[in-house]
């Protein structure tokens with residue numbers, strides 16, 4: 001099993017390009033099932049979740065041609081769903097178990113083929129993560145759904161889903177995406193209220209629009225979708241990964257240095273920029289060749305101030321950056337309180353940070369961190385994707401050698417993280433020889 005070995009204490013300096021967003025790419029791949037023509041997706045990050053999602057589509061009968069770019073961080077995939085209807089319409093457990101986003105094929109399959117069998121993804125390290133909001137909305141649209149032997153078995157007796165006026169009882173990124181996709185081919189006009197507003201949903205809506213969907217209210221909490229009879233193909237580039245960008249910002253804030261992030265959308269990472277700015281980091285935005293560039297500076301020896309933060313749906317502070325910020329706060333002077341409000345079990349990195357020397361306490365959904373702490377390298381174990389990134393950041397700070405084990409979690413969502421960090425001067429090596 002691969003692990004990362006890090007020699008800490010070296011500031012990060014240089015420039016790094018942000019890859020396409022995993023969490024935008026996953027629903028875009030699922031949306032290819034809706035197209036009556038091939039769909040080309042660019043800037044897919046070369047991570048294992050993307051390969052798994054493409055395999056899920058192939059298992060459903062989709063043709064996929066995938067190419068990797070030269071540095072090996074991104075993929076371009078052409079997906080042709082022409083053969084899907086003749087197959088089993090079954091997303092099997094052995095693929096789905098590694099990745100929760102595979103539930104996103106349910107809405108498109110029901111909308112286009114009136115039938116689907118999708119394995120329930122199962123419990124996950126960060127919380128229970130039910131899919132009731134997805135299923136309730138699809139039932140209201142006319143689907144008949146049963147859970148049988150761990151599979152969501154669903155069909156649409158009327159042949160076509162019908163439009164609904166629906167208020168999500170809770171803000172859910174995945175449920176908004178699933179029902180948005182389903183509504184594109186439903187009969188009539190669907191209104192989705194209390195919809196999630198994450199930029200990844202805006203990107204999915206942009207792709208669906210390119211395919212011929214009629215969507216109003218993009219980037220707002222109320223989406224209005226006028227169902228159409230068919231969608232075509234498209235050539236779509238997914239947005240840059242705001243969580244990868246935020247992870248690099250946290251790495252520089254914690255380990256100090258001066259880094260230019262290329263291909264970022266600062267407006268989509270405002271909450272992390274604001275937080276790190278209040279901690280004492282300095283930011284400069286400027287035009288780059290491929291969108292905006294963002295420079296972050298924290299000179300070595302410059303003190304960080306401890307700040308409090310609570311996670312919230314977008315435009316609030318993302319839960320997917322909560323763990324990385326905890327590593328930053330171990331280096332800040334004073335007490336910081338981090339509240340996790342989205343997932344009930346997303347503090348597993350805290351124990352491993354303590355093993356590196358962090359001074360913190362967990363109380364339910366709250367973490368209290370007293371800093372700054374001198375971290376010392378040791379072997380730590382990654383428990384989930386963002387927890388892994390945190391341990392890498394802590395390893396960059398810690399004196400001596402840190403080994404991060406179980407990095408298959410990291411490989412789900414970061415394209416070449418260790419190579420990108422090496423480019424910034426970090427001493428970090430992958431040991432074990434596995435390939436993503």
Ligand SMILES: CC(=O)N[C@H]1[C@@H](OP(=O)(O)OP(=O)(O)OC[C@H]2O[C@@H](n3ccc(=O)[nH]c3=O)[C@H](O)[C@@H]2O)O[C@H](CO)[C@@H](O)[C@@H]1O
Pocket residue numbers: 022023024026100101127128129130131132133134135170171172173174175196200319320342343344
């Ligand atoms: C692939 C992807 O994009 N993953 C992101 C997506 O996950 P995901 O789409 O799974 O997260 P949701 O927004 O759905 O989850 C938000 C909250 O709603 C709850 N819930 C969700 C669905 C449901 O049917 N019932 C229910 O109770 C969840 O348990 C959680 O407490 O958004 C999360 C919240 O920003 C991010 O952390 C994940 O990185």
Ligand SMILES: C=C(OP(=O)(O)O)C(=O)O
Pocket residue numbers: 023099100101320385386413
């Ligand atoms: C939790 C995450 O992903 P997923 O929803 O795929 O588990 C994440 O990207 O941080």
